[in-house]
Each structure stands twice: as C-alpha cells, then as structure tokens.
Amino acid sequence: MPATTELGPPGLAWRQVSPAYVTVRLIGTAISTVVWTAVLAVPLLLGLFGVWGGPTPWWLWLPPAVALVWGAVNLLLVPRRVRAIGYAEAPTELWLRKGLFFRTVTVVPYGRMQYVDIKTGPVLNAFRLASVTLHTASASTDAVLPGLPREEADRLREQLTERGEEHMVGL
C-alpha cells in the first residue's frame, strides 16, 4: 500500500495513532452500520409483515443491502484508514496526515496554535485513548489526531503548549 507519506516531505519521523484505535473505529463503524441498515430496513419489514398488503416488491431489499455492503467495506478499510493517520513533530511545526482516498497533509506551526483540546468518550476511554484537536485562528485548519494513547495525548499537549509559547506570534 502506498503510504500517505508520499504527499508529505521526506525525512520526517511519522508516528501513528494507537493500534487500539482500530478497535474503537471498528466498534463505531459496526454500530453505525447496524443503525443505518435497521433504519433502511423499515419499509422492507413493514412489507414483510404485510402492513401494506400485497406481495413485497423486490427493490425494498436494496436499501438495507446497500447499507450493509457499504458498512462491510468501511469495516474492511478501517485498519488502513487508521494506519493512514499520522503526525510528525518538526522543530517548528506539527505535520499531520490522514485519509486513504482523500488525503490531506496539514502543517500547523506551533506558534499558531491557540489552544489544544483533549477529548475522550466512553469507548475511547475504555481503551485508554483520547483525541487531540489543535485550534488555530483559522476555522479551516482541520487538525485532529484521534485515538492517541492517553499518556501520549497528555505528552503531546504539554509539548505543543510549551512550543506554542516558545514560538507565539501575534495575528
């Protein structure tokens, strides 16, 4: 698999998010697949239980089937998607990459970070993971690192805050 690194500059030490995050994403994807399939299966079920009367048209099977297939493909891609997420700490900027089909490589100078968020939810918490979001003055900066080990997230936050203060510049 050609890594996303080919978009980024050479010579950066990319780090990946925790492998445990694959499980988190799998759980999330599985739940959403089930929910979508269930919702889209409602007309079919109504048809099968004879609420509408008459024979059930075959195309009522399509929506839940599509949802199921889509979910299965997503589930298969999850490990690769998670492996595509990465970050590298350069001396003055943080580099982030993500995406399998739609790839982005983002550069955020430490001095530009306004604040760093650490978030965690019940599932992330169960795996002792946290997600780190960097905010700059620009709303279009999309710098999220999901699924870092808690200690790594704390370390990164400390590091980023420290470096941010070091390189801080006004608008």
Add this chain to the structure above:
Amino acid sequence: MTGRGTQSPAEHGPSRDAEGVWHRVHPFTPFVRSWLLLVALVWGIGNTFLDDVISALVKHEPINVDVGGAVQLVGAGLALAVLCGVLGLLIGLGLLSWWFTRYQITDEHVRFRSGWLFRTQRQARLDRVQGIDIERRFLPRILGLASLKFDVADGGISAMELSYLRRDHARQLREQLLAAAHRAAAQEDPAQAQLQGTGDGDPAAATVGDLTDRPDAAGKGPGRRGPRDGVDVRVAQKHGLLGEQDELRRVSTVPTGRVVLSLVCSPPAVVVAVLAVVSLVSTAWFPGALIVVLPSVLPFLLAVISGLYSRLEKSWGFTLSEVPSGVRTRAGLFNERSSTLPTGRVQALEVTKPLLWRFFDGHRVVVVTAGKGGAADAESLGSLVLPVGTAENVREVLELLLPLEEIPVELVSEGLNGIGGTGAFTTSPRRARWLDPITWRRTGYAMDDSSLVLRGGRLTRHTSVIPHHKTQSTALAQGPVDRRMRLSGFAVHTIPGSVTTSVDHLDVEQARELQRRQAELARAARDRVNGGMLERAPIGRSDG
C-alpha cells in the same frame, strides 16, 4: 481658525462659549427624530379621512365618510379641525422640545441640555473626548443635517450625541472641538504631551509623524484636508483626540462614472439586460406573452435589482483614506457607511478582474482582517477596500494595506494578466487540462520571501496575496482522481473571509515542495516579525 466655511455662525468669535451662552440645534431636529410617528400619523389620516372628504368637497356632494357615526355626527369640518389640532399640537410639542434643546461648548466642557418638563443635562469633559465622528443617517442626510457623536472616556457617559446640526456647521464644529480638546489636554499635562509626542516608541505615532512630515502627501489629496490644521496630529493622537474617523490623507476616490460603468458591466445588470431583450423579443412575436411571464419573473427581477442596489450602495462615492488607526473606507448613496481597518491587520488580500471590467481596466480588491468588528464588519464594508479601480489604484491599495516591507506588485500584476507557466508563476501541469480545461494555464502560484501569491480564473481573473507571517496553517489535499493523475491541491488557512486561499491541481511534486518552502518562509517571516516586535516593544517579554 481653520479658515474654511465662512458662513457658519460658529466661525465668528472663538470656539468657546461663555457660561450663559447656549446654542440651539436645528429646528427640524424633533421632527427628524420622530419622523416615523409623523409619517404614520399623516398616512393614517390621509388613508381614512382625507380621501373621502376631499372627493366629497370636489364633487360638491354631502360628505359621506364611512368611518363610523362619529364623523357624520359632528360633521366633517369639526373632524378636520380636530385633526389639524392634533397635528398642530404635535408640531407645537416638537417646537417646544426644540426650544429647550440646547448645547454649549466652554473651555473644558461640552454640555447638552434637553427636555422642558423633565430636564436632562449631560456634559463631557473636552480633555476626555476620544474622538468626534459625524454621523449621517438617511433622513437627516436628505435634509442636509448631521449629528456629532462624541466618544468620551469619562466614567459617567460613554457616548454623547449632538443632533441635528447643519452638515457644514457640524463639520466645522468638530474641527474646532478637536482643537479645543487638544488644547484642554495639553494644558492639563503639557510635559507629558511633549514627551509622548516626541517619543518614537509607538509605531502608530511614528506613522502619523511620517505623514505630517510629508507635505506633498498632505497637500495632494483632492478631498478636504484633515483637522490637522491647527492640531499637532501626533500629540492629538497620543491623547486620542483624533477620532478613528479623522482623515489624514485621502488615498483614492472612485469617480461616479466608473461606479456606473462597473454596475452596467456587473452580472446583475447583464441579467436584467438579457431579460429585457428576451421580453422585448417575446412580446414582438407573441403579444401578450409579457403579461403572462412578467409576474412569474418579478420576484427574481426584484432580487437582481436589489443585488444591483447593494453594489451601488457599496461603491457610490467610495473613498479610501488614511486615518490615525489605519485605513478607512467610506461609501454609500443613501446610507453612508464607513469602516476602519486597523494597521497591520490584513491577513489576506484578493484582487479580482471580471471579464466585463477588462475593457475599462476595472479591479476589485477584497481583504480579510482579524478582529475589529468581527463578522458584522466583514459583511459590510470592512472587507471591500476597492469596489472598482484601475491598476494604479490597486497598486496604491496594495502598498497601503499589505503589512509587508516589499509589496509584490509585479507578482500581482502578473497574477492578473499572465497566463501559462512562463513568468514567475508555476501553473498546473498540462495533464491537469482534463480536470480543468479552461483555467489550468491560469491556476498557479508564485512566492517571494514575504508572501505567497495565488492566481486563477480565466474569465474572472483573480489573484490573492497571503503574507507568510499571517498564515495559520497549510494543507495539501488529494482525492483519488488527483492521485491517479499525480496532482494535488494546496490550501493556506487564514482567518475566514472571502478571499481565495487555495489552488487546485498542482503537480504533486511541486505542491509538496510548495508546502515545504512555504513552511520555511513562514517560519522565517514569523521570526522576523517577532524580532521586530521585540525591538519595538520589549514590554511583555521577560527575556527581552
């Protein structure tokens, strides 16, 4: 004192009043203030009574008003009399309130008194006046009136309004007040004023000083001269006596002819023209078609016309001036609006050259700024700094607004006129033509040490300038198709605004190189700015 406007009463005698002397505001004031009420009243009367009454009088018929028995009972004459009485009473009350509305300007204070039953008096100390602005709302503007708004740092009140005065009187009064305020402040603490005036610690003061020292800049402007005559700008600025709205130098004014031309050549106008032609042709072929079609097109037409009107409001009489705190734009036909862009706050700038504007060399310049007013400002005038101007105007705007030492004037002009990868610009590779058949030779970027210049658009050409030290972050983005074709998009993230800050379909190698170099140059630019800031203002940095 200023030597302008000879007919104003305030011109005679000194600008200060003795204790007992009071002036009145313009007699129209109460009516302008409550114009809505008056209009509603008159309209109501006209609607219910006058129509019937007048028609009856004209036709010499017995009056037959269908507003209920009351009028018929007492007779039309009496009803009219009552109405006139009410109107007269209102006018009387208005005049009474005018009579008791007075102001006074003494050595130290501005006092404003109003009310005849419940009297109020407000006063502001002149040496606490931060700025005096002239406000012109719609109705007062038609009547040639204006109000003076005081920004006061006085603990008690924060704003005081003197309304309404004749426009030229208001203008003159303001200049005198600014001078008087300056005097008051100087008397209070002359040593400090001297010290602060000559100190070069404040970059803003230094800028103003430069302007003052440039006689050609002061005398050249076609507009009125600022209130600088008689006021030492530097000292006045130190004391906050020059309002943010006080003009130091007028940079450019958009002539009315060009405004009209720009509107005629704008998309809404073209739409209207096309609609007109279509409707004419269709009526010629099928008479009566227009009557069927018009009602359905009307809402759309109204939207187009309102768009046209908003363009007109934004560009009519547009002036760009230097003011102590930065650059001020002002425009408006009926509702004059002005907004100030503080120095060095411009985050990104875009010059646009629409297809139809090419034949008269028209450009529009839009900027993105941080802070100051926020979204409301950006929505109105704040982001538009040149509605329509020549290449020369664009150059002036660039030099004035970009917070850079070297302005990439050449790059911008190439960005507007160049095509293909021959000059300083790197464009999309040839294989991108499948994705971008029209614009691929225009899409491109160029960089110098201080800023990144992006260009694009074939018909409507646009060029953005993003100073390196203002960029927040950057990103390369590549979709599946891009990847197959070894292309990639590049985006610079700045404060959100209406400026294009991304290029699509660059060669992936070049895009990577661009991101790497941009990061490097931005780092260097930030360090430069940081270093400069350290030299100028060591306060707040412990390591100095």
